[in-house]
Amino acid sequence: MADPPKTDLLQLIKRIGAYLSTKISKIFHTQDFRSVWAIAGFAVAVIFTWRSLRTPNGPRRRQPKSQPHSPITSGFSSYSNENLLPSEDSRAQNATDELSQPANPTLGQIVRKRLSDGRKVTCRLLGVILEENTPEELQNQATVKSSVLDVLLEITKHSDLYLMERVLDDESEEKVLTALENAGIFTSGGLVKDKVLFCSTENGRMSFVRQLEPDWHIDSNPEITSLLARFIRHQLHISTKTQQFPSNVHRASSLEQFFTG
The missing domain is CATH 1.20.5 (Single alpha-helices involved in coiled-coils or other helix-helix interfaces)
Known part of the structure; x- marks a missing residue:
């Protein structure tokens, strides 16, 4: 109508x-x-x-207002996501790593942490790996410390390890290699005989270290430790005596004490 x-x-x-x-x-x-x-x-x-x-007079539906997109605000959000989120993720990852750490870390974890993931390690034999302390003693016998075997094994798992020593004759070399082999160092780890180096002087041993450029060097001779401090990033000096060294030199009474003590 x-x-x-x-x-x-x-x-x-x-x-x-x-x-x-x-x-x-x-x-x-x-x-x-x-x-x-x-x-x-x-x-x-x-x-x-x-x-x-x-024109129909029926009521019109009210269209919802669309929110304007500001290019400045959008750009700021993108920048925030790129710069803030990674740091948040890294903090969360660090917290997760800390929670996942076992209450009693394994020897392998301790060795890796102590060495700061050092990829190359050089170490003298006398007074550190061997019971003997002088080249003269090696002319009679060579005895591997049983307490260092587990630590050596873990070092060879995570790092390229070189052993070195000054000897007075070829027979001393053979005694050292036989003692290492009998201790299972060549069969249970990543160490091979070619990485056991011998020389006739202390300067020759120091030259070995500088040529290899290790991340860590382990020694029991205080003079060698002091001279190498300028060239090697980290050192471990094995001795029961209290001595003064540069800040990049760590001290311990034994190799195993540094990693387990």
Whole structure:
């Protein structure tokens, strides 16, 4: 059913249209063009009124406002994700690593931590690996300390280990190699006979160390330890005596004490 006000308005528009038709016909006969423009304007107004009446008056749904995206804010978020999240992740990873650490770490974990993941280690034999302390004693016998075997095995797992010593004759060399072999050092670890070096002077032994450029050097001679302090990043001096060394020299009464004490 048509809306009564709208029907009345339509009737009015039809009457106006008939009136305009009569007037336009008269105007063209009298050539009054000013009246033509007036009537044309009035006609346009009537057309717009008619179009507005045809537009549905039903309620429109309100569209939600979209949030504008600011390029500056977006860029800042991206920067924050790239710069802050890695540090957060690393802190979380460190916390996880600490929690995953066993209450009693294994010897292998202790050795690796103590050596700071050093990839190459040089070590003298007398007084450190062997019970004997002088080259003269090696002419009679060579005895491997049983207490160092486990530590040596772990060092060879994580690092490239070289053993070296000054000897007085070839027989001393053979005694040392036989003692190491009988102790199982060549079969249970990564050490081979070619990495056991011999020389006839202390300067020759020091030259071995400098040529190999290890991350760690282990010695029991205080003079050699002091001279190498300028060239080797880390050293371990084995002695029961209290001596003064540069800050990059660690001290222990024995090799196993440094890693387990």
